Amino acid sequence: MKSELHYIYRSFNLKKMDHKVFNLIDEELQRQRFGIELIASENFTSQAVLDAMGTCLTNKYAEGYPGRRYYGGCEIVDQIEQLAIDRLKELFGAEYANVQPHSGAQANAAVFLAVLKPGDNILGFDLSHGGHLSHGSTVNYSGKVYKPHFYGVSRETGVIDMDVVEKKAHEVKPKLIICGASAYARDWDYARFRSIANDVGALLLADIAHPAGLIATGLLNDPMQHCHIVTSTTHKTLRGPRGGLIMMGKNFENPFGLKTKKGSLRKMSGILNSGVFPGMQGGPLEHVIAAKAVAFGEALQPAYKEYCKQVMKNAQTMAEVLVERGYNIVSGGTSNHLMLIDLRNKGVSGRDAENALGRAGITVNKNMVPFDDKSPMITSGLRIGTPAITTRGLDEKACQKIVGYMDDVIMDIGNEKRQQAIHEEVKGMMKNFPLY
Ligand SMILES: *Cc1c(COP(=O)(O)O)cnc(C)c1O
Secondary structure: OOOOHHHHEEEEEEEOOOOHHHHHHHHHHHHHHHHHEEEOOOOOHHHHHHHHHHOOHHHHHOOOEEEEEOOOOOHHHHHHHHHHHHHHHHHHHOEEOOOOOOOOOHHHHHHHHHOOOOEEEEEEEEEOOOOOHHOOOOOHHHHHHOOOEEEEOOOOOOOOHHHHHHHHHHHOOEEEEEEEEOOOOOOHHHHHHHHHHHHHEEEEEOOOOOOOOHOOOOOOOOHHHOOEEEEEEEOOOOOOOOOOEEEEEEOOOOOOOOOOOHHHHHHHHHHHHHHHHHHHHHOOOOHHHHHHHHHHHOOOOOOHHHHHHHHHHHHHHHHHHHHOOOOOOOOOOOOOEEEEEEEHHHHHHHHHHHHHHHHOEEEEEEEEOOOOOOOOOOOOEEEEOOHHHHHHHEEEEHHHHHHHHHHHHHOOOHHHHHHHHHHHHHHHHHHHOOOO
């Protein structure tokens, strides 16, 4: 089936000018349209977000910040970037916002560059327990330049043990403590993290890349009240373009040893801004920043909160049906938009499950489970999330059906005929939920 690509591609005549690239984009559109997308970090932006990205703003150099640029001709992009900043501040109740980071990892790197010195101790959530590689993994910038230490989940409960975090913090005296994860299904006790950070004289960073949308709409605990700095991506639950951001809330309390509250906000803003540019990046992507402004505007609408509620309901439903069908979920369930399935009792690896589900039109990612005995390329788990399917319009009933498909595939993992048959059913199902 040939698609009707939207005006971005039509009006710029991509099809005529470069049919190879056009056709590949079209193939990807078909893949997205007719598959069930359960990758917890993915979502589908609105057409308006796509439209803003595919514009002439990509042509503009704008190093610096609104009103203070190193290039002429920035009068219009200044207004666009300021709009993005203002909407983001409103969305999270932030006092400071920087919308220039090209990605979540860049946002974190910029914060580290701004507030740490090479060799400083940092304390983050263990990658193999669900953390993110930009929080001190040895293969990442953060783990090469700074001295990483980690806390993890308890083996019994699958939940972070705050007493262990406290002990570890007193042991290693980190300059920076990071809360936030890529595969953790429970909420965060930011207040307790802050009290630990205060005890050891650390700065507290919350990386809310995954649950940002659920936090903005008040459905999860609010890090802005407790953390010195908050970073996020814009493309996960927040449903914007691929990118990053940095914020500060009201609670500064002199994290840099600065004197007055007012002065400290100005000074901290400057320090963080310099971390992004010129510290970590050159020119900002103003076309992406325009798309961020659009996405933040969408997230400020009441409909977005309804969407986020449905994301959580759908995740609850999937977790319940999985448990009914004998699957183990790390921490026993979910309080947010994702869950980690431990497949060890099913005798199937994460890699094999990911491949088989892929053949059935269901996209997931294999994932280490805490205390995994398999390698990161094999793994014992699957991470699944509901932001993308919820954007498509799927409800609890559809989620029950999807878990049924998944169980059928996993319990008969070698049966490719079955997988193909399910793939046809999946295509039929997703036809009813149009995308672009
Ligand atoms: C996804 C994620 C990031 C990184 O985002 P990129 O845009 O891929 O660089 C950072 N931190 C956490 C916790 C994430 O889940």
